[in-house]
Amino acid sequence: MNLLQRVNWLGWSSFVSLLLVWELVARATPKLELYLPPVSRILGALGRALAAGSITQHGLVTLGRFAEGYLLSAVLAVSLGALLGYFRAFHSLLATLIELLRPMPSVAIIPVAILLLGIGDAMIVSVTIYASVWPILINTIDGVRNIDHTLIDTGRTFGLSRWRILWEIILPGASPYIVTGLRIGLSIALILVTTAEMIAGSKGLGFFILDEERAMNSANMYAGIVVVALLGYALNGLFLLAETYAMKWRHGMMARQAA
Amino acid sequence: MPILDVQSLSKSYRQAGGESTLAIGNITCQVESGEFVSFVGPSGCGKTTLLMSIAGLMAPSSGRVVVNGREVHGPPRNLVLLFQEYNKSLFGWRSVLGNVRFGLEARGDRSAAAENEARKLIDLVGLKGFERHYPWELSGGMQQRVAIARALAYEPEVLLMDEPFGSLDALTRLELEDTLLRLWAELKTTIVFITHDIEEAIYLSDRIWILSRRPSQIMQELKIEFSRPRHQVTTRAEARFMELRNDIYRQIGNQGIS
Amino acid sequence: MRLGRFNGIAFLLALLALWELLAQAQLINALIIPPPSKILGIFFDLLWSGQIPLQILVSMKRALAGYLLAAAVFIPLGIFMGLSPTVYRFFEVIVEMLRPVPPPVMIPVALLFFGLGDEMKVFVIFFSCAWPILLNTIDGVRGVDWVLLNTARSFGLSRGKIIWQVILPACSPQITTGLRVSLPIMLILVVISEMVGSTDGIGYFVLDSQRRFKVAQMYAGMLALALLGYTLNQLFNFLQRLLLPWQRGRQLE
Numbered sequence: 001m002n003l004l005q006r007v008n009w010l011g012w013s014s015f016v017s018l019l020l021v022w023e024l025v026a027r028a029t030p031k032l033e034l035y036l037p038p039v040s041r042i043l044g045a046l047g048r049a050l051a052a053g054s055i056t057q058h059g060l061v062t063l064g065r066f067a068e069g070y071l072l073s074a075v076l077a078v079s080l081g082a083l084l085g086y087f088r089a090f091h092s093l094l095a096t097l098i099e100l101l102r103p104m105p106s107v108a109i110i111p112v113a114i115l116l117l118g119i120g121d122a123m124i125v126s127v128t129i130y131a132s133v134w135p136i137l138i139n140t141i142d143g144v145r146n147i148d149h150t151l152i153d154t155g156r157t158f159g160l161s162r163w164r165i166l167w168e169i170i171l172p173g174a175s176p177y178i179v180t181g182l183r184i185g186l187s188i189a190l191i192l193v194t195t196a197e198m199i200a201g202s203k204g205l206g207f208f209i210l211d212e213e214r215a216m217n218s219a220n221m222y223a224g225i226v227v228v229a230l231l232g233y234a235l236n237g238l239f240l241l242a243e244t245y246a247m248k249w250r251h252g253m254m255a256r257q258a259a
Numbered sequence: 260m261p262i263l264d265v266q267s268l269s270k271s272y273r274q275a276g277g278e279s280t281l282a283i284g285n286i287t288c289q290v291e292s293g294e295f296v297s298f299v300g301p302s303g304c305g306k307t308t309l310l311m312s313i314a315g316l317m318a319p320s321s322g323r324v325v326v327n328g329r330e331v332h333g334p335p336r337n338l339v340l341l342f343q344e345y346n347k348s349l350f351g352w353r354s355v356l357g358n359v360r361f362g363l364e365a366r367g368d369r370s371a372a373a374e375n376e377a378r379k380l381i382d383l384v385g386l387k388g389f390e391r392h393y394p395w396e397l398s399g400g401m402q403q404r405v406a407i408a409r410a411l412a413y414e415p416e417v418l419l420m421d422e423p424f425g426s427l428d429a430l431t432r433l434e435l436e437d438t439l440l441r442l443w444a445e446l447k448t449t450i451v452f453i454t455h456d457i458e459e460a461i462y463l464s465d466r467i468w469i470l471s472r473r474p475s476q477i478m479q480e481l482k483i484e485f486s487r488p489r490h491q492v493t494t495r496a497e498a499r500f501m502e503l504r505n506d507i508y509r510q511i512g513n514q515g516i517s
Numbered sequence: 518m519r520l521g522r523f524n525g526i527a528f529l530l531a532l533l534a535l536w537e538l539l540a541q542a543q544l545i546n547a548l549i550i551p552p553p554s555k556i557l558g559i560f561f562d563l564l565w566s567g568q569i570p571l572q573i574l575v576s577m578k579r580a581l582a583g584y585l586l587a588a589a590v591f592i593p594l595g596i597f598m599g600l601s602p603t604v605y606r607f608f609e610v611i612v613e614m615l616r617p618v619p620p621p622v623m624i625p626v627a628l629l630f631f632g633l634g635d636e637m638k639v640f641v642i643f644f645s646c647a648w649p650i651l652l653n654t655i656d657g658v659r660g661v662d663w664v665l666l667n668t669a670r671s672f673g674l675s676r677g678k679i680i681w682q683v684i685l686p687a688c689s690p691q692i693t694t695g696l697r698v699s700l701p702i703m704l705i706l707v708v709i710s711e712m713v714g715s716t717d718g719i720g721y722f723v724l725d726s727q728r729r730f731k732v733a734q735m736y737a738g739m740l741a742l743a744l745l746g747y748t749l750n751q752l753f754n755f756l757q758r759l760l761l762p763w764q765r766g767r768q769l770e
Binding site: 008010011012014015018034035089092093094095096097099100101102103104105106107108109110111112114115116187190191194195198199205206209210212213218221222224225228229232233235236 | 522524525526528529532549603606607608609610611614615617618619620621622623624625626628629630701704705708709712713720723724726727732735736738739742743744745746747749750
């Protein structure tokens with residue numbers, strides 16, 4: 001299939017048609033202006049905001065918090081998960097605590113975080129870490145526990161120490177599970193950053209979008225949403241790239257994960 | 260001094276119900292350096308348990324194993340066990356070259372020269388050209404060759420093999436038998452082989468121990484004196500070959516399947 | 518693994534005891550981290566007084582409305598997208614454009630359209646639960662064995678009957694997975710939407726308690742949320758076993 005055939009013409013046409021309908025309906029109904037400005041106006045607002053640099057600044061703030069929160073949570077969760085999965089005694093100690101904390105929606109931690117850390121970067125990054133840790137942790141534990149014992153015995157017969165086995169055999173072996181957790185963690189991190197910014201921020205895209213809504217600048221609000229969507233898209237794309245590169249040793253097909 | 264000395268080895272398991280079963284009864288035997296020896300026995304007689312105990316991956320319930328003068332308390336440095344499920348023991352995230360290099364890394368060689376060593380071994384097992392392939396891309400026989408190459412990269416003095424060719428088709432099996440004999444002749448490693456295939460054992464070995472049903476004990480030791488190098492057609496055609504085969508078959512058959 | 522269980526509970530109790538001691542001895546700021554005894558006390562007060570159950574009811578009304586609406590819309594859509602490559606292609610770009618949007622970001626939009634009421638939350642939850650349900654349904658339908666379908670066809674079943682009697686049951690494990698994944702999402706989003714734009718509900722309750730410095734009450738609210746999350750999981754499992762007994766339960770995440 002050449003490039004022309006690979007593009008989903010039907011899908012893109014339906015999408016563009018949707019935008020066109022939006023544009024026409026919005027222009028034709030002045031009452032709707034407040035809630036649903038025409039696409040062109042949104043794009044105009046986006047352009048102006050980008051030129052003024054305001055949205056870029058907010059975007060970078062959000063990106064920075066996201067990166068810090070997500071990367072720290074990944075390191076923390078994978079390490080902890082590997083240890084919990086590998087050392088049964090350690091796991092049985094913490095199992096009940098994990099079971100109790102897990103069902104609580106991670107966003108509920110935001111008020112506590114505000115209490116302890118005030119409003120600002122520290123709070124936002126902390127709640128992001130807390131929330132993202134969970135899916136990564138659980139999946140890592142699962143992955144480590146599901147390692148075939150033959151693989152571990154192979155490490156042992158080659159004289160590897162427990163730690164070398166963990167690092168060189170178990171972690172790579174569990175990587176499919178870990179990657180699943182990291183993918184979920186990515187969405188969660190983005191959700192938490194934008195949420196925290198909405199609840200208690202003065203900067204960042206979450207704050208920007210809510211702020212513009214309060215000021216009834218719907219075009220700016222939508223522009224902000226577009227930027228967040230692009231951010232989400234870019235991050236997902238990057239993740240997919242990294243995943244494909246790191247997981248090329250698996251069969252070419254990668255099962256699609258929902259959520 | 261024998262390179263491998265098994266002294267009154269026995270192993271029992273505690274079952275789910277609480278009762279214990281004796282897997283290995285009382286095994287005593289010695290293997291000289293450079294020998295190719297095999298254990299044959301009915302399925303379920305504890306051959307794998309025996310090998311795992313010798314390899315130091317399981318602690319015996321009584322008795323001991325001495326490898327090159329040192330008692331085994333954990334995986335000994337100069338010994339490697341090749342597992343029955345080779346596809347589960349290969350590292351999927353490493354290429355063929357990566358897997359073989361692991362054998363070298365495990366014995367401490369992370370130098371640049373190690374790569375050449377690995378390539379030589381890959382060539383030796385007949386997988387030249389497949390260095391960059393990943394295990395999932397290879398056939399069963401090829402995967403087994405990688406496992407063998409990886410084990411040899413470790414330069415063990417003793418190589419334990421747990422029914423390595425059991426799940427391969429007949430022709431691949433014969434091919435790998437000869438590959439193994441070629442490697443053995445060249446590297447002079449001591450090999451302890453387990454198989455349920457009587458003819459394979461006879462074809463490959465210098466000596467065979469026939470194991471009884473559980474709890475396994477050595478019923479008989481047989482010396483195999485065919486000339487080397489062995490040949491799939493001529494060696495197997497010798498009258499003595501059939502005699503041995505029938506002899507062993509009768510002995511194992513007499514106990515039924517355990 | 519009875520010993521294992523005991524370890525975990527013992528450790529937890531030890532931790533709580535330590536917390537209690539530190540808080541009582543004023544070694545940690547009891548204004549910010551009150552002792553567990555105080556938290557539990559307030560929790561039960563609020564439970565018996567009906568405050569907590571009321572807030573939970575308010576939240577769950579919204580949450581379930583959004584959740585069930587999403588299921589009602591996106592399961593059928595998913596089936597059609599799974600069955601017809603054309604329908605799939607038609608919607609694919611739109612779905613891929615909307616999917617990476619973090620759901621909380623839709624809250625201001627919902628506020629604009631619906632104000633502070635229930636509809637706002639229902640909309641947000643509807644939007645957030647859409648994707649897991651939709652994508653899992655599509656995967657489920659695509660995964661149905663063609664042998665099964667052809668068998669049904671050879672029995673002369675009409676299209677509608679095939680969908681209802683063969684396809685739906687066959688992909689119900691996958692659909693259930695989508696519904697299961699959406700459950701915590703539903704809970705998270707109802708809390709978020711209440712924190713950002715509401716005057717009642719359990720999410721609002723927790724944030725409001727923090728703002729009024731009723732710290733122990735805030736923790737009590739969090740405890741209530743944890744229990745709510747747990748209960749929803751158990752309820753889901755129970756319903757699954759009841760309605761789809763022939764399906765083997767799958768552990769998730």
